[in-house]
Structure formats: structure tokens, C-alpha cells
Amino acid sequence: MKTAAFGDYSRQILDNLLEGCQLIDFEFRYLYLNKAIIKQSHKTKAELIGRTMMEAYPGIDQTEMFAHLRDCLVDRTPQMMENHFTFPNGQKGWFELRMEPVPQGVLIFSIDITERKKLELHLRELDSLKNKFINIVAHQIRTPSTVVRWSVENLLEGVTEPVTAAQTQVLQAIYQANNDIITRTDDMLMTIEIEEDRIKPQKTPLKLEKVLASVLQRIMEEFKTKNITLDIIYPAALLPAIQADQHHMRSVFDKLLRNALIYTPSGGTVTVSLQLVSKAALRFAVKDTGVGIPKADQAAIPGRFVRASNASAVQPNASGLGLFVADYLIRAHGGHLGFISRKGRGSTFWFELPVKA
């Protein structure tokens, strides 16, 4: 019976296949087993040949694998699955199974993927450990940053005693650097939340022009200091309120405006506009006369930690997370973010959001 299944030549090939191979008949009896499957099965050939699967592995008829096998036997349809198998001694293994209907029953090919599965699991554990680590570090950084921020604010406002113009300049430098630490920590944390798919916008009816105005108010001074002209094109008519997360929208405006501020040289112009482009969509755009993004780098933006090749010359230390975060937040609101750019001429970053999300 066992030799009748295949010709001698095919038999020889199957015997030496690295993949496990077994032939099961319509009564779930083992008709043929190659060398690899004997190794995978933790049993000897004599213990299996001629026996049913239920005799060899009691309870196997209750498994998902068995259901697939039955489908293959009855419906004559090929099946594929990953099988998490527990051996009678309690040991566990993962196998990738392919079941092919043949005249004698079903031919099952199996690859032992236990090692790969263990590695995958290990990798997932490491990934979660990495995220936990960053979370802890970020929190540890935020607390002293807050102390610096609030203390410097106190000094700048002359709450304790008046400060001189020269002292103010120093304090402002400290303040700015500290705010950079806070923003980057925020981006890092946001990236983890994104990776773990935990960002859920808390939507409320929002007047986008109001949010933009408040962000602009905070950043305007920095444009003036760098001698960049800031042109603001206000919407021609009142904009409809949209359903959006205020904190997320502030963050997106801030990131796009800051990018323009950083990459536009002194004497340049940045044009900001917010308008209704159709009945259904609002469009925000920031056009700068900055360094632009080389064509070769454009496809990778906005990726995680991705920066254009000419970005470091302008701003050596930045994380390349800002646009990644902005893009994600806009998509989480059902919109999309894009840009057009020419190296040396400038960039326009824009996003569109649906009015009814």
C-alpha cells in the first residue's frame, strides 16, 4: 500500500525533501511519511504508518488543523495554514502547512517555523521594550524641562526681580533651546503612540482659522527676528467649523510653520493661506522661498526620521519626525498632506481636510 502511492522516482524525491511530507488517506490513516516529517513528528515511522491520526495524537480531531484537513478531503480544495501544535509531551511547535488533495487522500507538506516564530515573538518583545524605554526616558526628560521652562518664564516676566536686556537675551536662548527639547520629546512620544496605533483624535467643532491665528501669534515674532516676511492670506468668506482635535491641529500648524521658518533663509518670504477649496474641503498651505527638497529625497518624505539630504546644512540637529507626525494626524482626520518642492527655489506644504469628517 505504501509504495503504491508514488512511482519510485517521485518517492525518492519526496523521501529526501527538506519539507515534511505525509500522505493521509480518507480514514485519516498515515500512508506515507518522508524523513523530514518523521523528525518533525517526534515519533518513529513504525508508530505512525497504518495508524489513524487520532490514535497517534489523541484529541487532534478537535484542532483547527484537522478541520482544514477534513475540508481538503471532502471538498478536494487545497488548504494553507499556520499550525500551532502541542506535542503529547507538552512541547509546542509552529508549522506552516500546505494540504493538496490527491487520489489516495491528502498530501500534507509542512515546514517547521518554530525558530522563526520564536524570533518574531522575541522581536515584538524587544519592540515593546524599546517603546516602554522611550516612554520612561521621555517622561524623565519632560519633568526637568518643565522646571526650566516655568523658571525661565518667571525670570523673563520679572516676577522675582527685573532683568536687563542682555540677561533677557540669554534667558530667551535658554528658553528656546528648552522648548526644542520639549517639542522633540513630544514628537518621539507621538511616534510611539502612532506605531502602537493608539492615536484617537478627540473631535470637537473647531474653527480652524482661530486655531491657526493663535499658533501664528506665538510664532510671528520668530519670523520677524529672522527677517522673513510672513504673508497671511485670510479666507475670503467665513469658514465652516469642522470636527477635529484641537491639540492635533495646533500641532500640525506649528510643525508646518516651523519647517518654513527653519528652512527659509533670512530675507525670504513665507506665504500662509487657509481657504475653502470646494464645498467639501478646507485647504491650508505654507509656501516658502527656502532651500527646497532635492527630487531624489522627495519620495521618502514624510517618513520616520527622514530628512532631506540638504536639510542638515541648514539645521544640523532635528529629528525628522515632525512631518511624519503631521502627515499621520491629518490622515487620522480623513485628510491628506502633500508638498511640491524645487531644490533652491522653495517648497509648498499643504493639507486638505474634509469639512464633514
Add this chain to the structure above:
Amino acid sequence: MSKTVLLIEDEKSLSVLLRNRLMAEDCEVLTAANGAEGLSVALNKHPDLIVLDLLMPEMDGITLLQNLRQDPWGKKVPVTVLSNVSDMEHVFRSLNEGAVDYLIKADWSLDATIEHITDRLDAPVKT
């Protein structure tokens, strides 16, 4: 009559900065340096508003909130969470326990934080 704020914050320097500014706004300020102390001060002194940090020794902020909400008075007192933890799990758990606000310290200027607290005192949100 001036209103009373209870600051539950383990970082001494932040607690002092907040306290001084709130006192300048004519608030009565109580402070506690950990959750256990915070809970006991809250239940004894019945402040008008509690400003609560989350990661603290003795008892963390969320456990404090859970305990506070068991008390007939504590059920209704407005609580503003002021923390540097920002993961969604902490945010949701705090809001579920009835916090009225969740502010990330590092993202707020001292001015804006004080303004927010005094606004809350003037027009408390019903919880």
C-alpha cells in the same frame, strides 16, 4: 472669599512655582508631595479644586482619584490632571475617573497653566 486649590505634586520646584503664582492671584494654596498625603489633605480640607500629578510616590494619581470618588464630597470636587505622562491609557483612565482636564505640563507655559486653574476656580465644571 478666596478659593482654595490643593496642589498634589511631588516635584518640589514645580510645586513652589505654581504655589507662588497662585498665591499672587489671591488663591489659598494647599500642597501635598505624594498621593497618600494628597488624599488625606483633600478629604480633611475640602479644597475648591485639586491639581493632580499622576506619577508620584506612596500613591499614584489615578489611585488617588479612584479613592477620592468613593467619598460623598470627593465625588464632586473638580480635578485637573497636570502631568507629564501623555500616553492614551493614562489620559483615558483619568478622564474615566472624572478628571475635568488633562494638561501636559511641558506643553503649557506657567502663565497659561495659572490662567487655566483660575478659570476653573471661577467657573467650575460640574462632574
